[in-house]
């Protein structure tokens with residue numbers, strides 16, 4: 001089968017399409033014929049070889065995919081061959097024609113949801129749901145500030161928060177991105193390059209501050225996030241690309257909390273909750289993954305450059 005193979009860690013150019021060995025399901029495993037693979041920023045960190053997750057070489061990148069179950073191993077009862085599914089984490093890599101997966105990480109994909117949209121579910125919606133609902137424990141009526149709302153996780157957070165009865169303030173760095181954030185249900189949209197945008201966020205709450213911040217770039221924003229929190233406010237650190245200075249007093253005066261999270265830490269019961277919520281959100285049409293572009297597998301290097309560049313607009317997907 002065709003797959004992206006990485007033989008040495010490095011820049012985007014280390015990803016090349018090659019013939020990779022075919023995959024066969026063992027006990028409790030399935031093989032999915034991949035119709036779309038999601039490109040996540042974490043795929044680029046892993047590719048450099050400097051991230052906590054360091055696969056044995058050669059490896060095939062990618063955690064998110066959607067497609068059709070081709071073969072199932074012994075003891076698999078949750079899916080049958082021919083089922084449309086989305087996948088959150090694979091055993092063999094998602095940037096490929098086929099992916100070997102644990103059956104427990106394969107979830108039904110409603111007919112109405114395209115494969116490209118299905119490839120935008122696992123990491124983005126899983127992360128946004130866990131950040132908002134499981135780590136920040138947001139409740140209806142609260143105000144959430146999605147700091148970086150125009151990308152994969154941000155769009156998901158906006159839709160999830162809106163469906164849960166929160167007041168949503170989202171930010172985007174481009175006019176196109178901000179329009180998308182508004183279309184996806186944010187009550188208010190701000191430009192994170194506007195020097196006054198944090199004051200504007202507080203003004204939108206009549207000076208009270210926001211209850212929850214979903215933070216996509218903590219190394220730039222965490223120190224500025226704390227002063228805009230309401231009493232009892234929580235910042236969930238979803239993304240960070242370096243260190244940052246904060247004033248701890250900004251947490252004390254507000255009884256505020258800074259909460260970290262990594263989706264891969266989610267224990268099985270939390271994952272089950274996440275995917276039950278995704279299923280319900282897809283069925284009720286509250287969750288509508290936005291696909292920015294679909295690229296051929298051979299364009300994986302370009303996709304990695306795009307996902308790290310400013311101007312996010314939903315999800316980038318590779319089509320094997």
Ligand code: NAP
Pocket residue numbers: 040041042123124127147148149150151152153154171172173174177192216217220221237238239240261262263264307308309310311312313314
């Ligand atoms: P993405 O699609 O590339 O989106 C990145 C977002 O960050 C865009 O909305 C972008 O807005 C925004 N951004 C850029 N500069 C910003 C600034 N100065 N202040 C606030 N926001 C800014 O990436 P993603 O898939 O949504 O992931 C977002 C982050 O979360 C990444 O760092 C990723 O590594 C991390 N992440 C973590 C987990 C976890 O388990 N903890 C899981 C998934 C993702 P513009 O482009 O419009 O400026």
